[in-house]
Amino acid sequence: MFASRMTSRDAYRIYLIMEGATAFFLGLIFTVNMVYQVTVVDLNPLQLVLVGTTLETVIFLFEVPTGIVADVYSRRLSVLIGLALIGLGFALEGLVPAFGAVLAAQLLWGLGVTFTSGATQAWIADEIGEDRAGAAFLRSAQIGAVAGLAAIPISVGLASLNVRIPIVFGGALFVVLAAGLSLVMPEDGFAPAPRASRSPWGPMCQTLRDSLRLIRGRGVLLTFLAISAVLGLYSEGFDRLWTAHFLDDFTLPALGDLKPVVWFGIIGAVGSLLSIGTTELARRRGSVEAPQAMARALIWLTLGTVVAILVFALAGHFALALGAYWIASALRSTSEPIFNAWLNRSVESSVRATVFSAVGQVNAIGQIAGGPWIGWIGTAWSLRAALSISGLMLTPAALLFARGARQSADAVADSSVLPDAPVLAGVEETA
Template sequence: LDPTRLFLILRGGSAFLHTLIFTVNMVYQAETVGLSPLQLVLVGTTLEMSAFLFEAPTGILADVYSRRLSVIIGVALMGIGFVIEGSLPFFAAVLLNQVIWGLGYTFTSGASEAWLADEIGEAAAGPVFLRASQVSQVAGLLAIPLSVALATVALQLPIVLGGLLFIGLTLFLWLAMPENGFTPTPAEERSSWRQMLETARAGVQMVRTRPLLRVILAVSLVVGLYSEGYDRLWTPHLLDNFSFPLIYGLQPIVWFGVIRAGSSLFSIAATEVARRKRITESGGRLLGLMLALDGAMLLALLLLAWAGNFWVALIALWIFSTARSTLGPLDSAWIVRHTSGTARATAISFASQLNAVGQVVGGPAVGWIGTVLSLPAALTASALLMSPILPLLARGKRLEETRTESE
């Protein structure tokens, strides 16, 4: 099969199946498995730690032996993990899936992109990545109604079916995925624990000499601190503290489909507006928009925590998710503006490491607050952990403006 077409099938299929599963996955964990707020966050922490620990050893397979094989193993493991979680509604099974899924994710992380670049060339791969992003967005939207329809029959059904279809995707890849352009990565460029330590060491060295980079990396850490608690607890907060409107007899699970679809549509529109306005071309404008978006997220998070009715909570969720998804490419553009060459790769890797550390540290603390006090208190704690972003971005904006004046 043509590599470009196969890559689009892989990305679109993966997005469809992930959305099929994750539209209802948090509801399943909270309602069917009955996880407490702390357990919900520990599930995320387990996934984060698994991905972090497996990243180096699994990268060796893609670097030395075969990117194709690495992708196939990764997709298969993700499918097996979700079948286990959906079939066994126990905390231990959910944790086991996070380990298996984390392992599978690290097999696929970067390997599919590297495979495509090997097969069609780096220059030709760029436009395909953009097209794949669009295909993934459409595929994800198409999966939402199917996920909701299956969940009305049984909450675990989309999870088990999604896992089985991931295994089916594995068989398709085994039969159709070519590998003609692979060459082993040079030893000095391969993924390893030593490389990860060197990245951290180089990151620290860069931070000492670049004030703006210090701000960028501090923001990555703060994002990790607050995000895990929010990501895991907004679903049980809605289930426990709000009455869902009985419009056309819609079940609560259908509302989660509406929430996800609305978030996707608003996010696509907001990102397109930011792209057309060419916000990333000016450092001052870029930081100004990021400051406004993070401010909106902070207020929306507090509003969600203490909303008096479902509609206010829904609006808060949509504001938060739209601003957050718009920030994603802006964060990337900010790093790119202030790095180049190998320094850029080091900065991105170090920012990712700091984000993971933040999630592992902040998540369990917020989950404990949710278990001991209340879910509104836990979401408020997430907002407090997020609040340092505003002064950090304000400082970054001043540094950008000073830098522009000096030029």
């Protein structure tokens, strides 16, 4: 096939195109998706969070099984299936403006996310090598921010006609992307499990056992799981309620004859620009070159995010809340690729997708556990209280990042004394 004759440089370009396109489509959808759920489907804070809980429950149930599929059979196939399912989910949500349909859409979207989660990172790491993967994660985050920014005015323009249009259109584009990638996406750096195995569950179970053994044997991976749980606990409330906070607790300033949805385009556009700048700053400062540098960056990014969310939740003026939201969004978008790069350096290729998926599953557990009661607080008390508690729940992540830094340093020290002892993948080159 044509895809099999491509080089690692081609794979790198395809990865950036895929991530850019995904960000563009998500920009079309997410610029107005929460506005759609609040104003058209008329969801209350608890329902808004239950939508997210449904999504995360699906992720919890399928994250590791689909990760094993990527490790045993094909990362490429897993990514293609995932993109198509994500598109179908969004199309359903936009076509049927009802709470039940929105919940059903999360089933498709969530299943699609589990097919792409871990598989995408593992695929590009296999194709271009671990050393280049960290820089690729940051570069894709920058391209994604630019693509998302470009999508915002298009989304707002379409939403001015009907807020459902960009959601359905974005979903359709995901399906088109999956079809296009099926023609050009290579997979030369991955060797599937031998076909000699009579049962597909044999290699899948072996991969899962290897992944669990690796996680238990490396303290830093257990710390990553704890961090992911904390990130899940806090993020569901913030992600699902920030739009309602702007709409319910503030009066959006008039923009002439333009509709209020334009404000959310502005919010997304400025947030994307800030994300581009903070991610570039992190790249230039070498924040993905060694575990210690990654940990230091993540500690400060986490503490800054906590403060920004608290200011956003408690601000009495729209301008202050808006600035705090932009800061929180920029810091969060910078943290994700650094965290992925650190995790990528800690895992061997044979189980990388499964470990990434396990981390994603723990994140889903956190969101399932934290989301509903945060939504209840938002409904029974106030959105300000719910958002404040969400921000405070992120605080332990800074301590866990510091712990991970010490564990990474200990692993490097142990490897210098005992050369045959298992160490973090990639640490030898960066220590």
